Amino acid sequence: MNLQVSQSFNLTGYGMATFIKNVERGLPENTILYSEERGLQWKVVHRMLWLHSAHAVARFPNERENMGHASFKYSSNEDPVEKAIEAELKLGFEYLILPIDHSEKPLDGEYLIIKA
Numbered sequence: 001m002n003l004q005v006s007q008s009f010n011l012t013g014y015g016m017a018t019f020i021k022n023v024e025r026g027l028p029e030n031t032i033l034y035s036e037e038r039g040l041q042w043k044v045v046h047r048m049l050w051l052h053s054a055h056a057v058a059r060f061p062n063e064r065e066n067m068g069h070a071s072f073k074y075s076s077n078e079d080p081v082e083k084a085i086e087a088e089l090k091l092g093f094e095y096l097i098l099p100i101d102h103s104e105k106p107l108d109g110e111y112l113i114i115k116a
Helices: 081-090
Strands: 004-013 016-022 031-037 039-048 065-068 094-100 111-115
Touching: 016 039, 031 081
Parallel strands: 039 065
Antiparallel strands: 004 016, 004 111, 016 094, 031 039, 031 111, 039 094
């Protein structure tokens, strides 16, 4: 299965928040993601969910989840739950990942495979 990175951000001291498309059945904790192009690997720590929208987005029973309590600013005519659903459809699911033996984050648009 080819997974595609939409966006990835360094979270100093924690790992990398990474949006991944084409996830069909979830990514369990400790799943190894591999970039064939760059020869780099990352380990999945957990799925990142947000308290205001966790009830409305796709969830998988095989994943470890971490619920965030961040406050997001929306205009008065925006529904935060709808925005979360739209973001999931556009960007994919958000995961916290850790690099294995390097410090690089996955590149936007990069394809990763699950390493057996």
